[in-house]
Amino acid sequence: MDGQQPYYNQTNWHPNGQDNDEMPYLLTNSQTQRIIENLVESPPPFIEDPVLTVDTGNFMGHGTNTYNEFPSHQLPEQAYHPNNDYVIHEEQSHIPVNTNSSFMSVSQIPAMELWPGHLNFTVEFSNTQDRTKATPWIFSTKLKKLFVCMDKACPISFRMDNLPQEYTKYWIRGQMVFSKADHFHDHVERCPGHMGMGSSLSYETHVLRCEDKTSSYVDHSDKRHSVVVPLKPPAPGTQSVSLCYKFMCRSSCPGGLNRRPTKLVFTLETLDQVVGRYSCDVRICSCPGRDIRAEEGKAEKNHSTEQTSKESEAPELIPIVLPPIGLQKGKMKKRKATPAAPPIPPPTEPSEDQEDDEGIYNLNINIPGRRNYLFIKDFVTRFLNDYGSLPVDSNKHSHHNDTLKRFKKEQP
Amino acid sequence: MDGQQPYYNQTNWHPNGQDNDEMPYLLTNSQTQRIIENLVESPPPFIEDPVLTVDTGNFMGHGTNTYNEFPSHQLPEQAYHPNNDYVIHEEQSHIPVNTNSSFMSVSQIPAMELWPGHLNFTVEFSNTQDRTKATPWIFSTKLKKLFVCMDKACPISFRMDNLPQEYTKYWIRGQMVFSKADHFHDHVERCPGHMGMGSSLSYETHVLRCEDKTSSYVDHSDKRHSVVVPLKPPAPGTQSVSLCYKFMCRSSCPGGLNRRPTKLVFTLETLDQVVGRYSCDVRICSCPGRDIRAEEGKAEKNHSTEQTSKESEAPELIPIVLPPIGLQKGKMKKRKATPAAPPIPPPTEPSEDQEDDEGIYNLNINIPGRRNYLFIKDFVTRFLNDYGSLPVDSNKHSHHNDTLKRFKKEQP
C-alpha cells in the first residue's frame, strides 16, 4: 500500500499536523464511555431518525421555508466536528476545496444507512453495462459502488414493494455525501472549473442532476445540495420507477470533490418523514471500466485473506461519528510499511493498535475489561468500516481486514 | 512515442476533426509560394519588429491609454489564425480553456526570438539549484527551459553590457506565451480554480508575477498579460539586475494552461521601442527535479540519433506562423506507429511527408524544383522546430530528428 495516492490531502483541511501544532487525539476512558453510551442509546437495528424534522412544507428547492436536512442521530455536539484541527492553508497553489465553512458548524450529517423501510424502497442499477474501459457507467455489486463518467446519463431504478396510492405525496431525493468522517461536513458541490462556465443555471453548483423534467434542486444557502423528484406511477405491471441521473464533476476535480470518496444517497420521502433510504459509493471518473476492474481486483486480493467482517456491512448498523477528544503533544510517528504482510488475524484478535489513514488521529484506548475491550473494538471496527480511512479500492467485503492492517501499531 | 500523453487536447479546440467535418489542410503551390514570399520579406537574421507600436505612453498597467503589445512580423491576416477549425465543445465535462475569444481576432502574436540587441540584454538563471525531485525551480541549459514550481519565488538575473544611463527610461517586461502555433492567440491566464480565490488582487488573473514592489501588471481587457518592472541601477560593480518571479498556475492547470507548453519572454523596453528580448521554455509543475531529468533524458536519447539540426536553434531564425490554407475532405488517416524506428535520415533526405502531432493538418506540398523543395523543407523544419507539434520532452537539440520521425508517412 506504500506509495499509493489516496484521496484528498490536497484540501484546505490540515492533512497530518505537520505545519502547526495540533496533534493526534487520545481517547480517555471516560470519553470512550461517552461514546459507548451514545452508541447504546441508539442501538441497532433500524433506527428511525430520532428527530424527524424533514421538510414539512415545500420540497421544491429555492423556497423560503426553512428546510431541515436529513436528520442525524443525535450525537453530542462535538460529534459534528470530527476533525476540529483543520487549518486553512493560504498556500495558493492549492485550489481551495469547497469547505462551506459558513455552514460547517450547523450542518448535520445526513444519515447514510441502508433502510428499505416499510415500503421496501430499493434501488437498482442495470447490470447490462459492458465493462469496457470507458463505459459510461457501471455498477459493482461486489463493491456496492457506482463507477460513472462525468456528464453521462445513468439510469437508476427505484423499487417499492407496496407502492403507496398517493404518488404525489412522495418524492425521491438524491444527494451526495463525502464518505469519510473528515469531510462529512463539506457539502458536495461542483468544482470552480466546472462551475461558472456561464450557463448560469440555478442548479449550476449541483453535482448530482436528475434528467427528469419534474426534478427540482434544493440548495438553500445553508443546506446540502440535493435533487428531488416527485414519485410517479410505475410503468404498468411494474413496481419500479426509472430515472436518469448525471454527475457533473469528477471525483478527482481539483477544488471540488478533490479525490474524496463520496456516497450517493437516495431517500424516499413523504410530507413528514423519510420512509426509505438507499446508499452506495460513487466514483465519478474518466474510465469506469478500468477503475472498477482495478478496485474489484484489489478488493479480491484483500478479500482472500479474511472472512469475518461480513457483519460489519449489515444494514442494521448505524453510522457513528467519532468526536475528537483530546490533544497530545508531539508529532505522530509515521506508519511503518508492513510490506507483503501475511494474512491478518480477524478482529477478535486483541492488541492491535490503530492509526488512521491520514495520520491525524492517534487512537490509544486503554480499556478496562475484556468485554469492554471487545465492544470497543467492534465499535471501532464498524466505525472505520463505515467512515474510516479506507483506501479507494477497498470494498465492504475487504474493509475489515484492511482496516486492521492499517492500524497495526503502537499497542503494547 | 505511442501512448504518451502530450499536451492540450482537452481544450475547446477541436482536437482532430472527429466530431465534425473540418479536415486537414493542404497547401497548394500558390499558397506555399505566399508563405515563401512572406518569409523572404522578413529574412533572417535579426528582424527589427517591422511595426514598432510598443507603448509610447504609459507602461503601467490598468491605464486608459491604448497599449500595443509586442509587434509581430506582418504575416497575412490569416496567419493569425493558424487553426481556424476550432470548435467550441459544449461538453461540460471539459473545463473550458481560456480562449480569450473576444480578443482572438485582433491579438497579435508576440515575437519570441532571442535578440540581445545593442545593450546585449541577456537573462540568467542561477545554476546552483539542486536537482531534487521537488526543487522549487531549476533551469536546463541544455533544453533552454525553466522548470518551476507554482507559487515559488524564482530569481532571475537580467544583464546588460552597456547599461544605459537613464535607468528610469527602461523597463523589463515579462510575459508568457503559448509556444505552439495553435495556441499563440490564447492569452496565458490563470485557471478558474486558481482565480477568484477571493484575494481580488487586481492582477489575480496573471500567471506571471514579479515580486518586486515596483512591478505593475498590464492586462487591459484586450491585451496579453504581462508584468513590467522599471529598470533599476545594478548592484555596484555588476551589470545585472535580479528580480524574483513567481508563476501562479501550473502548466497542467485544467481550464488554464491546460498542459499547453509555454514560453517565458522578457523584453527590455524603452519609451518607444523594444531594445532586447530573451525567451525560453517554461514548465510549471509539481516536480521540477523529476521532470527536468525526464525531459533531458529523453532529449539525450533523441539527440544520439541526429546531429544536423543545430542550426535550427540559432537565434537569428525568425518565428513564422503558418496559416491554414485549405480544407480537404475525408478523415485524416491515423499515424501508423513506427516502433523502434532506427536513426532517421537528416532533413536533407527528401520525400518525407509530414503530419502534425495533433492530427489536424495534413501538409502535402507539391514543390516544383529541388531548390524550392529544399527551401520549403528547411522552412518547414524550422517552423516545426519553433512552433511545431513537438513532444513535451523534446529539446532544441533533438527537435529536428524527432520532428521528422513524427511526420513520416503518406509521401509516395
Place this chain on the structure above:
DNA sequence: CAGGCATGCCTG
C-alpha cells in the same frame, strides 16, 4: 525528498 500510485487523456 524519492518512490510510486492515481487518474485524466492521448494514441493508434
Place this chain on the structure above:
DNA sequence: CAGGCATGCCTG
C-alpha cells in the same frame, strides 16, 4: 476502445 503516458500528490 485498450494501452500507456503525464503529472499531481501521498507515503514513509
